Amino acid sequence: MAQGVWIVAEQRDGALRKISFELASTARKLADQLGTEVGAILLGSGIEGLAAQLGKYGVDKVYVGDSPVLDPYITEAHAEAAAKIIKEKDPAILLLGASVQGKDLAGRLAGKLATGLATDCTEVKIADGKLLAIRPLYAGKCFGEIVTNTNPQMASLRPNVFPVAEITKAAEVVKFDPGVDAAKLKSKVLEVQKDTSGKVDLTEANVIVSGGRGMKGPEGYQILEELADVLKGCVGASRAAVDAGWRPQKDQVGQTGKVVSPNLYIACGISGAIQHLAGMSSSKYIVAINKDAEAPIFAKADYGIVDDLFKVVPELTSACKKLLA
Amino acid sequence: MNIIACVKQVPDTEAQIKVKADGSGIEEGQIKWVMNPYDEFGVEEALRLKEKNGGDVTIVSVGPARAMETIRTALAMGADKGIHVCDPAFDNADAYVTAAALAAAIKGMPCDIIFCGQRAIDDDSGQVGAILAELLEMPQLTLVTKLDFAGSSVKAIRPIEGAQLLIETALPCVVTAQKGLNEPRYASLPGIMKAKKKPVDVKNAAALGIASEAKAKVAKTTPPPARPPGKIICGDEPAQKAVEVARLLREEAKVI
Ligand SMILES: Cc1cc2nc3c(=O)[nH]c(=O)nc-3n(C[C@H](O)[C@H](O)[C@H](O)COP(=O)(O)OP(=O)(O)OC[C@H]3O[C@@H](n4cnc5c(N)ncnc54)[C@H](O)[C@@H]3O)c2cc1C
Numbered sequence: 341m342a343q344g345v346w347i348v349a350e351q352r353d354g355a356l357r358k359i360s361f362e363l364a365s366t367a368r369k370l371a372d373q374l375g376t377e378v379g380a381i382l383l384g385s386g387i388e389g390l391a392a393q394l395g396k397y398g399v400d401k402v403y404v405g406d407s408p409v410l411d412p413y414i415t416e417a418h419a420e421a422a423a424k425i426i427k428e429k430d431p432a433i434l435l436l437g438a439s440v441q442g443k444d445l446a447g448r449l450a451g452k453l454a455t456g457l458a459t460d461c462t463e464v465k466i467a468d469g470k471l472l473a474i475r476p477l478y479a480g481k482c483f484g485e486i487v488t489n490t491n492p493q494m495a496s497l498r499p500n501v502f503p504v505a506e507i508t509k510a511a512e513v514v515k516f517d518p519g520v521d522a523a524k525l526k527s528k529v530l531e532v533q534k535d536t537s538g539k540v541d542l543t544e545a546n547v548i549v550s551g552g553r554g555m556k557g558p559e560g561y562q563i564l565e566e567l568a569d570v571l572k573g574c575v576g577a578s579r580a581a582v583d584a585g586w587r588p589q590k591d592q593v594g595q596t597g598k599v600v601s602p603n604l605y606i607a608c609g610i611s612g613a614i615q616h617l618a619g620m621s622s623s624k625y626i627v628a629i630n631k632d633a634e635a636p637i638f639a640k641a642d643y644g645i646v647d648d649l650f651k652v653v654p655e656l657t658s659a660c661k662k663l664l665a
Numbered sequence: 666m667n668i669i670a671c672v673k674q675v676p677d678t679e680a681q682i683k684v685k686a687d688g689s690g691i692e693e694g695q696i697k698w699v700m701n702p703y704d705e706f707g708v709e710e711a712l713r714l715k716e717k718n719g720g721d722v723t724i725v726s727v728g729p730a731r732a733m734e735t736i737r738t739a740l741a742m743g744a745d746k747g748i749h750v751c752d753p754a755f756d757n758a759d760a761y762v763t764a765a766a767l768a769a770a771i772k773g774m775p776c777d778i779i780f781c782g783q784r785a786i787d788d789d790s791g792q793v794g795a796i797l798a799e800l801l802e803m804p805q806l807t808l809v810t811k812l813d814f815a816g817s818s819v820k821a822i823r824p825i826e827g828a829q830l831l832i833e834t835a836l837p838c839v840v841t842a843q844k845g846l847n848e849p850r851y852a853s854l855p856g857i858m859k860a861k862k863k864p865v866d867v868k869n870a871a872a873l874g875i876a877s878e879a880k881a882k883v884a885k886t887t888p889p890p891a892r893p894p895g896k897i898i899c900g901d902e903p904a905q906k907a908v909e910v911a912r913l914l915r916e917e918a919k920v921i
């Protein structure tokens with residue numbers, strides 16, 4: 341019978357990504373309820389040394405597929421390697437990150453394993469011995485509870501939502517042959533253009549200061565950059581601002597942009613259109629700064645300031661600077 | 666080139682979504698239906714490839730009778746023909762079954778490239794493209810923002826967290842479209858007239874020979890958790906309000 345709660349750990353350039361620890365901690369909780377083990381699949385080249393770190397977050401066994409053919413990430417190669425060990429060991433539950441790579445791999449794996457997958461979940465639990473995966477639908481206008489009748493029951497978890505819990509534990513490392521034939525791969529990464537700004541991606545940021553049409557132009561974002569710097573955060577934007585060419589596409593938050601879950605989201609000069617809310621309403625705390633007291637964003641905000649953002653934001657920056665000094 | 670674009674009909678983004686009292690789904694009565702916005706990027710890219718390299722564009726959609734409108738919209742944009750997979754057996758399809766239906770409809774057709782949206786804005790699984798690629802044994806390129814056709818392969822740009830990848834993939838392959846790929850055209854009036862005469866093949870589950878047992882099931886649909894009402898910060902001066910919010914973020918919310 342299928343047993344065990346497994347994760348697919350995510351690493352890039354020889355370092356585990358934070359989502360891997362979120363996955364491990366969540367899997368630990370589920371496994372404890374089921375009285376079973378946590379397994380992790382770790383794929384890449386020269387990454388065996390990372391396996392131990394996963395133990396600290398509750399993983400019992402790390403299945404390491406270490407081969408040059410697994411670096412850089414190519415969907416076909418990773419899906420084939422992961423499917424091989426999954427078919428061999430038959431876990432009951434499989435969790436991945438709803439990151440770009442995790443989502444890319446999850447769909448392919450669900451296809452290979454002919455099983456059900458719940459994408460971008462914000463809560464997972466065990467009910468009647470099975471995985472119950474809860475996910476926002478219709479841009480957060482409702483939630484669905486998903487049950488899968490085939491194994492492994494798959495879910496991808498929204499980054500930054502699930503807490504990380506450290507425990508002291510040593511993971512057992514099990515090496516396996518990924519069995520991927522490089523000659524058969526049809527895709528090749530030709531180039532990786534790294535963002536050199538030194539900022540993390542919006543989906544991984546703890547604090548996001550976001551600006552909309554109320555910023556009046558690209559220059560307006562200077563004050564948001566300053567606030568974001570003080571809070572060690574990133575700057576996001578509404579679609580109105582992106583479409584106007586004030587900010588790059590990668591900064592767009594919302595239904596046709598990124599879905600983000602920072603601890604703190606500060607919306608400046610953003611009205612709060614439903615498509616924008618779709619991308620940020622799972623943020624833990626929301627602050628809205630808007631001169632229109634009727635703006636729908638205030639209905640979502642924990643703290644609202646009705647005023648001119650060009651006056652408020654610089655004051656907020658200096659107030660935060662003082663508190664953090 | 667033989668190009669295929671998969672389109673899903675979804676509720677307009679402005680639509681009010683109400684959960685049925687018994688939690689079994691949403692009320693469909695008042696909804697205005699449109700083409701999934703990401704599929705517009707896919708159809709547009711398909712049309713551009715055809716305009717540059719010749720060939721034809723086939724639209725495939727799985728959905729109830731109303732999905733025909735969305736197929737016609739794509740034909741009005743310039744696609745040549747459609748396949749409508751329509752069967753009550755697919756009403757509770759999950760992403761796997763949907764992809765299996767698409768794969769069955771596409772299998773046997775000459776095909777160089779298949780476009781999907783990166784995700785459907787209603788159920789938001791973002792997996793149909795990848796499952797379809799797996800079932801058709803094709804490589805996949807998800808979240809593509811730029812595509813260059815190079816004969817027997819394509820070169821694509823995919824943004825990932827903190828970087829962009831330039832990837833080359835052999836054809837045939839599945840591409841899922843992300844915003845930024847292009848600016849979709851509107852259907853012209855003559856286009857709409859012509860679309861009415863373009864052929865659309867309607868197929869049911871039996872004709873495709875596929876089983877429709879969903880693997881992932883929706884046990885329940887619930888309204889979103891209510892957010893506790895927020896505080897509007899009062900004060901005479903912007904500075905005063907800003908200081909108060911900073912204090913609350915530090916002491917109450919503990920997020921800075
Ligand atoms: C299919 C579809 C997908 C979409 N996807 C997205 C998406 O992914 N993300 C997204 O954001 N939008 C999306 N939209 C667009 C969305 O509907 C809104 O048009 C958009 O979010 C509006 O952006 P905004 O809030 O910046 O601008 P506006 O709605 O124009 O709001 C500007 C706000 O700034 C305030 N303001 C102006 N000056 C000041 C000042 N000096 N001080 C304080 N406040 C000020 C105003 O009171 C106003 O509330 C989508 C729309 C569609 C149809």
Ligand SMILES: Cc1cc2nc3c(=O)[nH]c(=O)nc-3n(C[C@H](O)[C@H](O)[C@H](O)COP(=O)(O)OP(=O)(O)OC[C@H]3O[C@@H](n4cnc5c(N)ncnc54)[C@H](O)[C@@H]3O)c2cc1C
Binds near residue numbers: 458477484690757781
């Ligand atoms: C409340 C609710 C919750 C659900 N949760 C899940 C779930 O967790 N897991 C699951 O597997 N299914 C789930 N489903 C079912 C699933 O949404 C549908 O089967 C759907 O057809 C495929 O998923 P998607 O719309 O999210 O597509 P996505 O994978 O997001 O779509 C990506 C692209 O695939 C193509 N595509 C998708 N559907 C069609 C179609 N019908 N015809 C043509 N092209 C299409 C389009 O190009 C689209 O842009 C759920 C349905 C409901 C109502």
